Amino acid sequence: MTGAPEHPRRRRAFVLCAVVLLGLPLICALLGPWLADPADPRSGAYAPPSSDALLGTDFVGRDVVDQVLLGGRTVVLVGGGAAVAAYIVGVPWGMCAAAARRRWVDEVLMRPLDILLSVPSLLTLLLIAGLSRPGPLVLGGVVSLIMLPEVARISRAAALAAASGPAMEAMLLTGESWWRRNFRYLGGTVLPTLATDFGMRIVGALYLVASAAFLGVGVAPDAADWAVMVDRNRPGLFLQPWAVLVPALLVTAMSVGLNLLFDQALHRRRETT
Incomplete structure (x- = not known):
């Protein structure tokens, strides 16, 4: 009983921590380009912190603070946009496969995705991006394509039991509409699973974009980009x-903050249902 009053405070602390962890990278990514001074290198490479460069300089003598402020848009916008696009396509795809009353429909929908899933993600990234004109749109499209099979599979798995369960059979017998059966009922059933997965999927998208930057795919090797900064400044x-x-x-703070927010949202939803 003594621990019960502390629970809301603990939840607020988690939410505040998540907001801070997520907010700082987002502010840097979205507002940073207007705050940065993308001037020519003013010092030598790997200069220590000074009054001119508060965090020192990078491998070509650029101010680290300015590069951090300029470097978040690719990771945040491309990674986040790719994850959202994969869900927009993958969730209806997987739920349609789960709701199909004929096995051949399920096979037609899921087998092509299984083939795509069998190809290593980095190989897909290199092949498609290598054959296309480099750029953030191509990079986001490739990351979405890599994530699509997994999103569709987890959506199908989350909806499969409910789609063939007694509640669905009762709705069919009573003549409930297709929208009410497949979107309201199945959608509500899979929502907790998909919300949990979305937090992890955002993290996966961020790391795929970072990996692409390491390989020079879609991002110039000297670009102001967080992933490029990590790779090029390692020496x-x-x-x-x-x-x-x-x-x-x-990048780590954004990933942890997203997962904390989704975790708290799921806890709140379970308590209210």
């Missing part, structure tokens, strides 16, 4: 660690 990690640690910590 000077012990000389100038801020050029690696700050962008890496921002």
